[in-house]
Amino acid sequence: MNSLTDKLVIDLILAGNSNAYTVLVNRYKDKVFTLAHTILLNREEAEEVAQDAFVKAFFALNNFKREAAFGTWLYRIVINTALNKKKLKKLFTADIASVTTGDEPTDLNHLLQRYENKDLKKFIGLAIEKLKADERICIALFYLNELQVNEIVELTGMTAANIKVLLYRGRKHLYEALQALLKKEMNDLI
Amino acid sequence: MQKDKELAELLAQHAMQETDKNFTADVMQKIAVMQTEKQRIPALKQAVLIKILAALFVFICIVLLVGSIAIQPFGTGIHIDALPPSYTSQLIRFFIIFWVIMLANQSLKKNNKLVYK
Numbered sequence: 001m002n003s004l005t006d007k008l009v010i011d012l013i014l015a016g017n018s019n020a021y022t023v024l025v026n027r028y029k030d031k032v033f034t035l036a037h038t039i040l041l042n043r044e045e046a047e048e049v050a051q052d053a054f055v056k057a058f059f060a061l062n063n064f065k066r067e068a069a070f071g072t073w074l075y076r077i078v079i080n081t082a083l084n085k086k087k088l089k090k091l092f093t094a095d096i097a098s099v100t101t102g103d104e105p106t107d108l109n110h111l112l113q114r115y116e117n118k119d120l121k122k123f124i125g126l127a128i129e130k131l132k133a134d135e136r137i138c139i140a141l142f143y144l145n146e147l148q149v150n151e152i153v154e155l156t157g158m159t160a161a162n163i164k165v166l167l168y169r170g171r172k173h174l175y176e177a178l179q180a181l182l183k184k185e186m187n188d189l190i
Numbered sequence: 191m192q193k194d195k196e197l198a199e200l201l202a203q204h205a206m207q208e209t210d211k212n213f214t215a216d217v218m219q220k221i222a223v224m225q226t227e228k229q230r231i232p233a234l235k236q237a238v239l240i241k242i243l244a245a246l247f248v249f250i251c252i253v254l255l256v257g258s259i260a261i262q263p264f265g266t267g268i269h270i271d272a273l274p275p276s277y278t279s280q281l282i283r284f285f286i287i288f289w290v291i292m293l294a295n296q297s298l299k300k301n302n303k304l305v306y307k
Contacts, residue, residue: 018221025214034207047209054217055224117204124204143193143201171194 006070031145038140039082053078072151127177135170247289
């Protein structure tokens with residue numbers, strides 16, 4: 001059953017096979033949890049929101065119109081549930097009038113190679129947390145949830161130009177934060 | 191917009207968060223509980239409705255009975271006297287039969303809904 005497309009699994013669920021939903025939960029749980037964690041920055045709350053989002057999605061499957069992918073529809077539920085948890089109405093509030101320019105730090109790869117996976121996970125997590133909320137969420141939706149810009153536009157209600165600016169800034173700030181963290185760690189070790 | 195492949199790889203490898211082992215089981219359990227709740231709540235409402243209707247039925251029966259006894263010796267003040275006496279008794283019988291059928295109908299519906307599987 002794991003090889004079935006989302007649409008076929010949904011057909012099975014709507015036909016009365018509730019257990020088929022485990023396929024969708026297993027398929028999307030990490031991405032949903034990561035998105036919730038990106039918004040909330042708290043593991044317990046993110047897990048709760050992720051579970052609630054899956055439950056809401058299950059009972060709303062009848063209303064899923066299949067114009068968008070199931071993933072995109074599910075991420076919308078995750079975002080709304082996470083915002084309710086934070087008691088926020090809007091996801092994006094930052095002023096994005098100006099675009100900072102500049103290249104990514106060049107010696108980052110060199111620094112990254114010095115660390116083990118476990119440490120890298122920690123540093124990347126910390127670097128992501130240092131981003132502004134809107135940059136962080138855009139980065140997660142684009143790079144981790146693998147959404148296209150037009151899908152992020154649909155989810156967030158922002159313009160494509162604004163999303164691109166946030167992605168550009170977020171990427172730059174992420175590299176900078178990561179480089180600063182790794183350099184600090186190196187200096188502390190020495 | 192083009193993806194920064196290095197960043198995409200880096201994030202996919204190290205930034206993806208993993209849920210607890212029991213995550214899927216927990217979600218499915220929540221769904222099962224909510225499904226049961228959704229089936230149980232209408233049944234409860236139905237049970238309460240039956241009780242209310244039964245109480246109302248008894249109350250109306252008592253009122254009609256008292257009324258039928260009290261009205262005859264003293265008159266009503268309303269000009270029911272203009273109607274033949276058989277009309278009043280027919281009206282009372284109609285109300286009683288109406289309530290009996292409605293209660294029986296509700297009771298049958300309740301029994302059908304309680305069968306879940």
